Amino acid sequence: MAAAGSCRHTSHMEIIFVFLEGNDGPWSSFYLRVGSPEQSVRVLVSTASPESMVVLSDYGCSNSVFSNAPSDCAVSRGTLFNANQSSSWDELGLFGINQNGVGLEANLGYSQRADFSLDTLSIGLTGPTLKNQTVAGIATPKPFYLGIFGLNPQPVNFTSLGNFSSPSYFTTLKDEGTIPSLSWSYTAGAKYRLKQVYAQLIFSGYDTSRFTANSVSFSMADDVTRDLVVYLQSISYSGSTSAILLSDPILIFIDSTDPNLWLPEAVCDAFEQAFGLTLDSESGLYLVNDTHNTELLNSNAQVTFRLSDVASGGDAVTITLPYDAFALTAQAPLVDNSSYYFPLKRAANSTQYTLGRAFLQEAYLSADYERGIFNVSACAWDENAEEHIVTISSKDSDSACSGNSCPSAGGSSDDSSSLSNGAVAGIAIAALVGVAILAAVLFFFIRRQRQKTAYKATLPETDVSVLSGPVHNAPPPPPESSDDSASQTRFWSPEAILNSVSDSNYGQSSSSGGNGNHEQSVDENGMELDGDGTQIQPVYHELDGSEVGK
Structure with missing residues (x-):
């Protein structure tokens, strides 16, 4: 683990990662500050999720939720968040993260109930604080052991709350002028490289020291829940032997939410043969014992992925993963005893084809949502390289610049200048004076305009985001009354929320440690987070995760 980090920003904004953790990694995590007063928790990055x-x-x-919770449970899950201690927790109700095959990780079969709310949210230890951000509280250790921070710019829609729409944190940063463009760059980091390389996340920019530039640009897909799609033209293996693992191109989604590579069954068979893998029926993982893991490390085996924006030919980028990138560690509750595993999953159909977080250990991903393009580059591993961050400007500013002065996602930059140092200094001083005068004029103009419009009523514009964003499923109708209804907990069973969807509001407004007054489609008894019909008994933990008296 590294020392505590911070968030720094000028025109762009970089997030500093501070830990290596997780029960399927380890992975780089960073701090979120949630609620009022702030509570710090550690989370992983999800390039697909619009919420945290x-x-x-x-x-x-x-x-x-844990038949045998580890002694360090609270710490290992990134530190737990107490909603009851947040005065700004504005509860919306319990919802699933997807519905009818649509939404976050629906294609991969994820099922997760979460207690959604609006709350104050900050990134890093010193990063910007935004109010009324979508925060979902989870309980079960599967499919998310640690919390996540979502990078998808789409709003979160709640069909049962009158199509209430909540913007993403990323979009709000842009709307409030904190960052100049709706773009980001991310790589998952690699523990096995150099002296442990941590992940990097930059809003409105990219770091040229972290990747090898290429000329390939990818266009985003129309499906907002699976937008970062590329053609995977081939996969090749080299080690003790060599083999082609994939020869026919497939469309595949890049997503950091899940750690695995989800590939066609025939390709998985080829991986099994190349690496001597055997699927463990109990855990559903390709477990690798210590002896076999050492053999694979010594073989210097590696896998090369060829990506392009077209099915065949054309410009392409190759990303090579050494076996070290596949030598991940699985811990409880994935397995009873800690074990190495190979992050490979057999896809049931083409909608599950995914290059997960393991792939992003060696790939640098930059996404520009304003221009609808993204870039994938091979990571560069130079211990002496100095960080060089290039800001990605807004599409709206394109008309005011040209050429290399308008960088797009992941592009190369040219820092050369034909001006002398004296000329540059003179221009800089003149520009500062001009900016100061312009700022004063704008201040008085804006102030006067605000005074004019302070009492002027305007009709609200149509919320297009409600029509285009991912839709979260509505809670089920209230259960039939029974004699023991008074003893039920706040939460329903999983069958209820997965099998019943409604656009009506059945219950009254409720809150949990917050000030919410939203109309709820939640029964007064609420719903269930643990996945069973049994009552959930709260537990209390110290920082080290040991249980103390109530």
Whole structure:
């Protein structure tokens, strides 16, 4: 683990990662500050999610979700969040993260109920604070053991709350002028490289020292829940032997939410043969024992992925992963005893084809949502390289610049200048004076305009985002009354929320430690987070995760 980090920003904004953790990694995590007063939790990056998720303190380490919770449960799950201690927790209700095959990780079969709310959210230890951000509280250790921070710019829609729409944190940063463009760059980091290389996340920019530039540009797909799609033209293996693992091109989604490579069954068969893998039926993982893992490390085996924006021919970029990138560690509750595993999953159909977080250890991903393009580059591993961040400008500013002065996602930059140092200094001083005068004029103009419009009523514009964003499923109708209804907990069973969808509001407004007054489609007894019909008993943990008296 590294020393605590921070968030720094000028025109762009960089997030500093501070830990290596997770029960399927380890992976680089960073701090989110949630609620009022702030509570710090550690999360992973999800390039597909529009919302952030945190593990709830009442349930995240309880016996209801853990048959045998580890002694360091609270710490290992990134520190638990107590919603009852946040005065700004404005509860919306319990919803699934996807519905009817649509939404976050629906294609991969993810099923997750979460207690959604609006709350104050900050990134890093000193990063910007935004109010009324979508935060989802989770309990179960599967599919998310740690919380996540979402990078998808689409709003979160709640069909049962009158199509209430909540903008993403990323979009709000741009709308409030904190960052200049709706773009980001991310790489997952690699523990096995140099002296442990941590992940990097930059809003509105990219770091040229972290990748090898190429000329390939990818266009985003129309599906907003699976937008970063490329043609995977081939996969080749080299080690003790050599082999082609994939020869026919496929369309595949790049997504950091899941750690695995989800590939066609025939390709998985080829991986099994090349690496001597065997699927463990109990865990569903390709477990690798210590002896075999050492053999694979010594073989210097590696896998090369060829990516392009077209099915065949054309410009392409190759990303090579050494076996070290596949030698991940699985821990409880994925397995009873810690074990190496190979992050490979057999896709049931083409909608599951995914290059997950393991791939992004060796790939640098830059996404520009304003221009609808993204770039994938091979990571560069130079211990002496100095960080060089290039800002990605807004599409709206393109008309005011040209050529290399308008960088797009992941492009190359040219820092050369034909001006002398004296000329540059003179221009800089003149520009500062001009900016100061312009700022004063704008201040008085804007102030006067605000005074004019302070009492002027305008009709709201149509919320297009409600029509285009991912839709989260509505809670189920209230259960039939029974004699023991009074003893039920706040939460329903998983069958109820997965099998019943409604656009109506059945219950009254409720809150949990917050000030929410949203109309709820939640029964007064609420719903269930643990996945069972049993009552959830809150547990209380010290920082080291040990249980203390209530």
